[in-house]
Amino acid sequence: MxxxxxxxxxxxxxxxxxxxxxxxxxxxxxxxxxxxxxxxxxxxxxxxxxxxxxxxxxxxxxxSNPDLFGVFVHQIPYVVVGVVQNIVALLFAVILNSKLRGRNVFRVILFLPFIMNAVAVAFMFQYVFDTTTGSLNSLLGLLGLDSWKQSWLGNTSIVNYSLASIGFWRFMGYNMVIYLGALQSIPADMYEAAKLDGAGRMQTLWHMTLPNMTKIIQLNMFLTLSGAIAVFDLPFVLTHGGPAGASETFVLKTVETAFQFNNFGLASAMSVVLLVLTILILGLQNLVIKRKEG
Structure with a gap:
């Protein structure tokens, strides 16, 4: 040496x-x-x-097989709820970024669900959505809304929205923390200058805050959309794809194809399709955001 x-x-x-x-x-x-x-x-x-x-x-x-590629229709509720989740997370981030008394306590409370184990969360919501003794139906009964009681995981028309709502509860706080960090990185003098120019809160939010958070919103939306098309744990634990296959997802179908039917070739092709779809979503999202920036 x-x-x-x-x-x-x-x-x-x-x-x-x-x-x-x-x-x-x-x-x-x-x-x-x-x-x-x-x-x-x-x-x-x-x-x-x-x-x-x-x-x-x-x-x-x-x-060509609707039982395979067609199950992506079941994941549309996850996309819808995921978009709403990001909007709510951004609103909470804006609120908790202000000089609100006890804001750190609210931040911790909203972030806590994210650190919980996914399987534990699924089993917890199994008791929430239980038809006879579930806390959700019990609450509706106490409020006099007996007509709203549902078989939340047994109704084919709402089962995916019920499952997606669990993801909303679990990941909203995580997205809020990311948005909160992005908000705190915006220089305070920009807000002071906007205030001196007579800009209102909505004008400041729309014309200054959101444009400065474009990259973070892009990242969170990509994570949300890719998570929506790759969801597995909630339907696997809570419904096993039921009722009547209404909550089957593409990943759940892939695992079933590989380990239940021992068709690893087809399962591998399904995995490649999922990867390509994720790349296409990322590319489309980047294209839309670049056009908006332009």
């Missing part, structure tokens, strides 16, 4: 530090991704080494 120049030693140290994470990334991310794409063109059953090449047959099956 004494005969090496400082520049050479520096390069060796950098390469040494980067070698291990790069090797782990290649081993556990890129290699499995390449194998996934390969198996998506085969009929691999997940057990035998022998596979038969099917070409695009798996992809043709996905887009």
């Amino acid at each position: 004494n005969g090496m120049s400082y520049k050479t030693q520096r390069k060796l140290v950098i390469i040494g530090f980067l070698a291990v994470p790069v090797l782990l990334l290649l081993t556990f991310t890129y290699y499995p991704a390449v194998r996934l794409i390969y198996y998506s063109f085969t009929d691999w059953d997940g057990l035998n080494n022998h596979v038969s090449w099917l070409g695009i047959d798996n992809y043709r099956e996905i887009f």
